[in-house]
């Protein structure tokens with residue numbers, strides 16, 4: 001196959017959760033620019049529709065739908081809608097994240113809320129959509145993890161910002177997602193589904209000046225991620241360009257941990 005065809009997502013039906021978020025918008029754009037039919041789903045349908053409309057105006061095939069991955073019924077409704085409308089699903093990108101917990105001392109209820117979306121909900125939507133991908137003859141799953149699921153917090157990043165220490169649930173469920181990726185790679189291989197992850201570092205979003213100084217001096221590439229940095233990695237893992245790769249994780253941190 002020609003290398004351009006290996007990288008193409010033409011005729012691929014792609015579901016991304018949280019595709020209107022910070023990294024989500026970059027991922028949605030990449031998947032649609034590679035000619036995929038992209039559905040972005042989240043509980044914030046108005047936001048999703050605004051983002052989808054902006055991409056549509058550029059000629060990209062992006063639509064928005066509703067899902068709350070903490071709500072099983074909404075996952076089943078979305079799965080049935082995709083089956084009815086497209087007759088298949090080729091790619092799932094798990095990008096959604098809920099951040100109810102703020103710091104180490106936050107109430108346990110916030111931990112539980114986080115797990116409902118980021119642990120139970122993540123598994124629920126992945127298992128249901130994997131069934132649809134299997135019905136379609138196979139495909140790929142890309143989990144958007146974080147370098148924070150691989151390494152402990154570097155507290156010196158927060159010096160002089162007045163910020164509290166980062167939230168513990170995030171390190172827990174991102175580590176779980178990293179590990180679940182390898183579990184699912186083995187479980188779903190017989191259904192012709194590959195499962196990989198990307199573990200990004202921080203994306204630039206106008207953070208506190210002192211945080212940016214603390215952080216970037218540890219990054220060999222000298223900056224946070226920009227809006228283009230993740231695009232190649234997701235198209236690579238979603239497409240046939242990575243056809244013999246499963247259970248793999250791409251750490252995308254500008255060299256911070258090399």
Ligand SMILES: NC(=O)c1ccc[n+]([C@@H]2O[C@H](COP(=O)([O-])OP(=O)(O)OC[C@H]3O[C@@H](n4cnc5c(N)ncnc54)[C@H](O)[C@@H]3O)[C@@H](O)[C@H]2O)c1
Nearest residue numbers: 018021022023024042068069095096097146200201202203
């Ligand atoms: N922002 C960063 O610097 C950074 C760094 C490393 C990894 N990541 C990862 O990238 C992914 C996206 O992060 P972001 O910062 O762009 O997030 P964000 O907060 O900008 O967006 C999160 C998205 O998740 C969706 N969401 C929230 N609750 C949901 C639910 N119950 N069901 C379905 N969708 C739900 C929201 O609608 C939103 O679109 C996450 O997995 C995050 O862990 C982000």
